[in-house]
Amino acid sequence: MPRLEENNIQIENREIICIDGFKMSVQASRTHYCTPRVDGFDVFYSQVEVGFPNKVETLLLPYADGQDSEIYTCEVFAYVPAAIIYNILQKHGGMIGGGLPNLYLEDEVDESYDDLTYGYGIVEDLMKEDEIAVYEDEHKDRS
Secondary structure, eight states: OOEEOTTSOEEOOOOEEETTSOEEEEEOSTTSSOBSOOOOTTOOBSEEEEEOOSSOOTTTGGGBSSTTOSOTTSOEEEEEEHHHHHHHHHHTTOEEESOOOOBOOOSOOOGGGOSSOOOTTOGGGGSOHHHHHHHHHHHGGGO
8 A cells, every 4th residue: 555754745665575586666656657647545546657577577568668678677667557467466476575556457357367366456465365474474574
């Protein structure tokens, strides 16, 4: 869920970590490539900005901001549909850490990744409870 500072400026979500080790930053606010381009706790985004994945993710390639680049892990991916984010999370086994903006799934998700439930902005629905516990145990001293 998005967080606001005292002066109502939205602060960034933590990097997403998936079960298989895939990581990416998913952001949405008035300063990001997203739809709508506004801040707020109650805003649901149909498109978001993704940045700097730790591995090449083919589902993101059509949204690369620097189309001439060959290094897709050093890219910002603009206006990525929420359904693509959902599909990426499912493809990589689910989300075990990090944060997401509220997502509005106006497009259909790929049913080949059907092991998780729809999130609709609720991060916990995109995570597997047993994986969260393992992740938290392994990382509790790093906070």
